[in-house]
Amino acid sequence: MEDLVKAIQTTPIIDNHAHPLLIPSAQAKYPLLSITTEAHGDAMKATPSSLSHIRAVNQLSRVLNCPPTWHDVVQTIEVEKAKPNDAWSRRCFEGIETLLIDDGLDGKDEAFDYAWHDRLTRAKCKRIVRIEKVAEEIINECLKQPGASSEDMFLTFLSDFDNAIKDAVLDSEVVAFKSVICYRTGLNVPSQPPLPSEVKQSFLQILSNHRAEGGSHFKRLDGTLLNAFLVHATALIIRSSKTPHKKALQFHTGLGDNDITLTRSSPSHLQEFIRRYPEVPIVLLHASYPWTKEAGYLASVYENVYADIGEVFPFVSRQGQEAVVREILELCPSEKILWSTDGHWFPETYLLAVIQVREALEAVLSEYIRKKDLTVPQAVKIVQDILFNTSNNLYDLKLPLKPFAIASALDLSSPQHSDLNLLRSFLDEHPSTKFLRLQFLDYTATPRMRVIPIRHALSLLQTQSSLTTGILTASLGLLQNDTIIPEVNGTDEYRLQAIFSSIRRGPAKNYASVQGEFRGQDNSEVTLCPRSILRRTVQNSKAQGLEFLLGFEIEVVFMSPVSDFKPGYTANSSSKGHAWNSARSLQEKALLPMLEEIYDSLSSSGIYLEAWHPESCAGQYEFVLPALPPLEAVDTLLHARDIIATVAAGHSLRATLFPKPFPEEAGTASHAHISISSPNGEEKEVYESFYAGILDHLRAIIAFTYSNPESYARMLDSHWAGGRWVTWGSQNRETALRKIAGSHWEIKVLDGLANMYLAMASIIGAGTHGILAHQKLKWGDCMEDPAKLSWEERHRLGIREGLPKDLGEALTALAEDEILCGILGTEVVERYISVKRGEEELLTSMSEDVRRNWIIERY
Structure with missing residues (x-):
């Protein structure tokens, strides 16, 4: 908003x-x-x-x-x-x-x-x-x-x-x-x-x-x-x-x-x-x-x-x-x-x-x-x-529509003081709110936050134009275990500023959450801030007359701890007989109250699901979020995940986004639907150039959408998971991009371990570049599983590249993609690659079982 x-x-x-x-x-x-009042005289007394x-x-x-x-x-x-x-x-x-x-x-x-x-x-x-x-x-x-x-x-x-x-x-x-x-x-x-x-x-x-x-x-x-x-x-x-x-x-x-x-x-x-x-x-x-x-x-x-x-x-x-x-x-x-x-x-x-x-x-x-x-x-x-x-x-005034800039420091309704206005309006609707979670998503897609009592937040906003808190600059160079990558140090700090247009109730009673953006000490934008990167990308696209809607599908697996004495997670006992869209999966007394509580909690936070249903993996469910503009869509996705995880924890279950929790079962994705909502978005030459831009840079984009070494265990042919090829197809779930209708396409090669601000910035940025460059959709409409096509059949459809086989190859593709580096900023790409190389080194030092449990504990 x-x-x-x-x-x-x-x-x-x-x-x-x-x-x-x-x-x-x-x-x-x-x-x-x-x-x-219109009252006069004695009538005015009341x-x-x-x-x-x-x-x-x-x-x-x-x-x-x-x-x-x-x-x-x-x-x-x-x-x-x-x-x-x-x-x-x-x-x-x-x-x-x-x-x-x-x-x-x-x-x-x-x-x-x-x-x-x-x-x-x-x-x-x-x-x-x-x-x-x-x-x-x-x-x-x-x-x-x-x-x-x-x-x-x-x-x-x-x-x-x-x-x-x-x-x-x-x-x-x-x-x-x-x-x-x-x-x-x-x-x-x-x-x-x-x-x-x-x-x-x-x-x-x-x-x-x-x-x-x-x-x-x-x-x-x-x-x-x-x-x-x-x-x-x-x-x-x-x-x-x-x-x-x-x-x-x-x-x-x-x-x-x-x-x-x-x-x-x-x-x-x-x-x-x-x-x-x-x-x-x-x-x-x-x-x-x-x-x-x-x-x-x-x-x-x-x-x-x-x-x-x-x-x-x-x-x-x-x-x-x-x-x-x-x-x-x-x-x-x-x-x-x-x-x-x-x-x-x-x-x-x-x-x-x-x-x-x-x-x-x-x-x-x-x-x-x-x-x-x-x-x-x-x-x-x-x-x-x-x-x-x-x-x-x-009235034939012939005045130019020139927006006002920053108004008086006293103006509650000015851009400068809209934070206080928004917070007060929110508290009018949710007066029981005691605490504010000021959140950000780091380069490992780890949600991090500060909790600020509402009383203190209001006090700060009475004397300053925005709500900020100091955060080490190293926070955008941290691994999941709080290790700092060699390229950064522990000196200096950013200001994490609350963006109150993102405020929502939850994820727990008496709490509200708000997404933050990093600012310098002089209030300048921080180049490396993930949310700011997406915002700038959307603004750049808007300057070209392009606007978008995003709709996410949250796939999540509900798992049980192995025991109080042994680390690890296993399929929860209520997932027996679980199957895709099966009625049996919605008859368990243990799970149904939790699922209804998730729906109610999301609704009370202003997030209204369009559908939810069992997915194929044991204990796996999908929750379909409404289509929203990109920034709001990602903010909503992160908040919805928090709510789902919090409710599940209250039922002694772990809600995980781990891409492949059970090797022999379906993986867990975070599919995104995207459409061009600007007036010319449904013109074929516009949206085909947009998706051509994405496909042209998809090998580099994968570094953001499959951002963890474990992401590549889900990259399989013939599993409705988007496959291993750079291509697209109408209603084809075996292709990386599935065309649904007009400019409405689905991005299949995306999971819940991605920093979604960076992933969507790379996708929208590459697509916008495709439109500006008038790129042609040189790939044909693949109506079959590309893995089952012969070399000649793939060649005729323009399917000539495979997706990176692992994170290392994806990071290399990203580093070599000069156009995408220019879109996102060289400094951003270099920091991202450094963090991911460090994360890769950390995870590969673990055994397979330890790594699996370690990631499930964090995502």
Whole structure:
């Protein structure tokens, strides 16, 4: 999910509907308590007990680094406001590209001009003209002409309003119009414009009522046919305008203060008006809450309608906000959805809205990705549409989508502080978590970790941007028995940084696990870091327009200790009669509860198996993981293995990935399914070049995929294990690469002793090189067991090389493959070969039985 989180945190926000901030002298007149509620007066007294207010207090306290009480938050804000150069307001507006400001609220003299806000945003702010305010100001000017007749006033009103709207259409500072008729008569606007006589009568009645009341200043146009006239007149002017781009007409819908008639605020009342003006872009503001589904429907079926999902941030609870995002996406295309803060008066309304929309988007879209409704790139596109693209296009802003870099050190929702944000979100869901396992996979594929109490992790993240711990640089030169290879020494250290997008519950009660990447003391990337190598490889491929999905199959054998007094492992007693996919293998009372516990534990960690079944070897089972982007797929694989091993240990069994636990039975692999998920991935010339690149370098890649001397005991012909030949075949399990359909292929020559970050980096890197080099798939589709073909038959299919017969030969092939060394980095390959040579020497010094048990104990 890293790419999604990054997009959510860094995509610039076009706030398509906002209001100005109060000038300092006016701030004391309005209660700060209003930042999370539409309540006014006495109704506001109960606000502190609302979920929206409580959440805001907690979020503001974390940003301000003060105790989570309203009193402390208010006091600390006062301190922040006293800092020079609008520092606090600038902080609250971080991540916002520009504001489109409706400055038509009452108390205009108490707020800054819209252009003043330019100092707070990256791009200049623009205006939204509130049509009722225009009409009210014209009427007020008419009333200042005591000698004018009512007839003259009416004609002046019509002329001035028409001119004001036409001028605004041509004004480059104005990007849209807005109506608050929802507050005046409700949204049930007459389908036909009022007749001139009706408009005149309404206008004259307004003047008469105002004079009868003895008022000196006209403030509000309310509850008359004149309100309907204003929206029709504005729509007609927009429709007839000759400008190449039609300016939008925004409508307040749904959520509002008690001045609104809620039953008439549903956008469904606007349907006839929408139909009448198909050329006029219409924006339904404020998520139309609680009628969000109606807004989504209208935006999906009418080309000119757009749905804004603002104001519910921060006025609605977390669950309500996530529900709004889900409901709008039920029907509405993301290209018709835009977002706003409806920020007003206080900068904190902007800060909270931005933090909370990011949280809601991450929660909802991550769930869709986990359920495979969306890929990560598709989710990123939705984020960019909602926060930037839709508004940029609708309002013709012509702004470049330039992601923000690192924001303020206080910003919980910035990339710099997303670690704390992610950890807190995780703990909200899993409050019983006490310990965090910060893990990495070394060059021998040994999982290593540090356990950090959650309390300490939170404390560290309050004062630093990431969670790190010191690890000896020699850790990437260790053998399984902690021997350091001669090429490294025990001095200096890296920083192991937690990558919180990988955090998952487990593998044991009260624990969570997170994968780490190595950084230098200056926070630079470490060339040798296995996870960073895969991440860089994926990024390089993405720069070429290539994205991938990986799905792993975990094969594991459950074994029993020989005895408490004798070392070694043997087939567990419940594996008698075990066979591939046999029902008998799922009837054992001893094993079935364990298998169900594995499924439940994986599910509680957010890993949802697609299938599981008995495999051929005694006590062997396969667990099929879902397809995910490469980094997430490998992170998930490692965590799933941890869970399986932990559950098995609780049942006094050893879950092993040993490639050939029983010489006469099937081996244990870790097959990977790979497909090209980018738009051109299913084009034959693309995916064939990709797999041609892999096959062209397969002899070197084997050094990563069959990374242990014991791996080669599994390399057998005619055992559905991928065979011993460099070739491929459609649905052929005797070939190293099995084509399934289109770009979806399976890598058969891969086992659980591989460092999967390095293995996948070598595969994706070689395949990407194949595409860039336009390599041809010079191997024919092998439909038979290649071992059973004659030399001539293999030659016709282009099968001319065998796979390395042992690790030594594979390492030599790797060292000689200049292209793959260039893809991964010479330093990486040299370190890897050095570690593997040391591992090979260590293992060959052992007897066969000792070596077997020694590896089973570790893998």
